Amino acid sequence: MKFEDMINTIQLGDCYELIKNIPDKSIDLIITDPPYEIETEGGNTNIGQNLKNNMLKELNNLNITNGIDYILLEEYIRVMKKINIYIWCNKKQILEYLKFFIEKHNCSFEIMTWCKTNPTPLCGGNYLIDKEFCLYFRKGVKLNTTFDTASTYWIMPKNIKDKEDYYHPTIKPLNIIKKLILNSSNVGGGNTWHFYW
Numbered sequence: 001m002k003f004e005d006m007i008n009t010i011q012l013g014d015c016y017e018l019i020k021n022i023p024d025k026s027i028d029l030i031i032t033d034p035p036y037e038i039e040t041e042g043g044n045t046n047i048g049q050n051l052k053n054n055m056l057k058e059l060n061n062l063n064i065t066n067g068i069d070y071i072l073l074e075e076y077i078r079v080m081k082k083i084n085i086y087i088w089c090n091k092k093q094i095l096e097y098l099k100f101f102i103e104k105h106n107c108s109f110e111i112m113t114w115c116k117t118n119p120t121p122l123c124g125g126n127y128l129i130d131k132e133f134c135l136y137f138r139k140g141v142k143l144n145t146t147f148d149t150a151s152t153y154w155i156m157p158k159n160i161k162d163k164e165d166y167y168h169p170t171i172k173p174l175n176i177i178k179k180l181i182l183n184s185s186n187v188g189g190g191n192t193w194h195f196y197w
Contacts, residue, residue, distance in 0.1 A: 016072060022079045029084045029185045030076055033172060034068045036090040073100050083107050083139040086180050088132060088172065101137040110136040110152060114176065118157040132170075134180075141184065149179045 003021055011018055015034075076085055083105060087097055094111070101107040112134040119130035143150075154176055163171045 016069070016075075019072070019075045019079065024078055025081045027079045028081055029086075029181070030080060031086045031177060031180055032076075033088040033170060034072070036170070037092040070096065070100065073097075077105065082141050083137055084141045084184055085137050086184070087135045087137070088170075089135060090129075090132065094133060094135065097135050097137075101135075105137075105139065107137040107139045109138075112136065113153045114173070115153060115155045116158050117155060118160075132172075134176075136180075136184075138184070143183050144186070145183045149183050 003023055003026065006018075006021065077083065083101070085101075089097060098109065102109060114132045114134065116130050116132075119128050122129060154173070156173055159171060159173060162174075163169065
């Protein structure tokens with residue numbers, strides 16, 4: 001598929017393959033929500049274990065419990081004009097992303113947090129999974145933040161209705177995504193690429 005045919009469309013396919021159709025240094029901003037590395041052990045109550053088993057079954061069926069092949073990060077670097085990327089992740093992935101973008105590519109970074117007011121009631125000897133992280137890496141990119149859009153944390157519930165309507169197991173709040181786009185791109189100024197899994 002030609003890159004021109006992909007612009008302003010939604011592509012359904014394998015990210016590892018689709019990104020190969022994108023030319024070098026053609027994307028201004030990437031917002032991606034790749035698979036998280038999910039713990040498959042824990043939970044010491046019947047209720048907690050049943051909930052966890054159901055959740056893991058759903059995620060396993062979608063093949064999204066093992067994180068990503070980090071070779072994809074090199075592809076992200078290849079297609080961006082300048083490094084300008086938001087990556088949603090869980091705490092297990094933070095260190096690897098920081099190493100890649102800071103140690104290898106000398107990026108500036110920010111760690112943002114979505115604190116959920118209605119987390120899945122699982123703890124089983126651990127802390128609740130009541131937050132998700134969004135890492136922002138940039139190099140040579142100026143932000144368009146204002147006081148109203150520059151917050152690094154959001155406190156809001158999971159949107160259960162959107163999750164059911166759009167069949168996305170880890171759907172993100174639309175108002176957060178809008179702020180990220182406004183903060184890191186210019187209206188009519190280029191290509192923003194959203195990689196959802």
